[in-house]
Amino acid sequence: MASVVQFESVGLRYGTGAEVLRDLDFTLSKGGFYFLTGASGAGKTSLLKLLYLAQRPTRGRIRLFGEDLSEAPRELLPDFRRRIGVVFQDFRLIRHLSAYDNVALPLRIAGREEAEISSAVREMLDWVGLGDRAGARPATLSGGEQQRVAIARAVITQPDLLVADEPTGNVDAEMAKRLMHLFSAMNEFGTTVVVATHDFGLIASNPAAEIMRLDSGALVDPTGSLRNPPRMDRIEVRP
Template identity: 65%
Template structure:
């Protein structure tokens, strides 16, 4: 589904942030992207949701080489990817409901067609009573859940989350991980960038470890190239 081959990335004429990055993400798999702060995790995610273009190398998304994909086809590719930003990036002037419905509205669906789905999803993430609330009035955890709901509402093939548990307490972090796990079981490939070692150790998933711009793939206990996420026995979720 996603293939990186010898990808290099530098900003302007600065040093390479990523060097010769090669990996593959299969449909329905679960990956962690790990590394110290500044290791290039966010840059790698940006390359995956087409917010940046690589300086060199090949990136293939859903079977299409992005270097040769026509510009007018890129929105269609982006609609297959849900992104949870580290800083949430919610639209403050829109309600929780409108924020979550945004991808469906952009995809051209009618409000009457998606209203039930959006409300159901918000109830599922525990925000059924905050549909009309504006993001500035929400807590960090609530914002995080809205951002996640927006990322998954259109049932993307790939979910990318940048430090999704970074702004919440450990209990909320676990709840969110359970949410990602459920999505993964529904068939969505999940890639989570985190520097939380404990979180990674708690789940059996393939790890894409970044160190000084170079990437090492550390297979989980399941099949190589990504596994369905499964919490370890001592941490039953």
């Protein structure tokens, strides 16, 4: 199966601090479904930032859609980003735009015709239960409603890669189930899905998905042992 993402010995640090991610080696297959889990502070958000190109690694190599990002010109990065849908934990809706216009924005950027945009956006808003809130601005929406608008915006372009940070954290159990069904349907059509979550019930609802567990910036297997033990030449010995 073709890979969408490849990490090779990837590490990340902010400034001069300690590495928040270390020695990450993994591949995300086209059409794969992955849950990213781990304790608070384990590095999940930092890993997601690398996936959706908000951050570059401090070391190592990342390949995205078959291209080595360390060698890709900066002017090509927007083209890569347009193939990625992102659901942010803090929503990041544009406050002066309605729910409809927030969801329509990626399609307008892609140059779609307004008639096509109208049909797609209204269908998506109906799917997430907000068909009657299309004209509402974010400030008038509840947290759960804002989350659903953010999800609709992320999936409206049917991206090659969908990255979601706690996408069901602000919705009730029934809507969480419906949203996961939406992600699963996209996955069946070929979208690679990565969902960061603390909700083990959510993980249990999709037993075919692969679980990626982070512990202190390193990937570990379900038993808690390191998938990628640190190389001896990277261990700092203190007196």
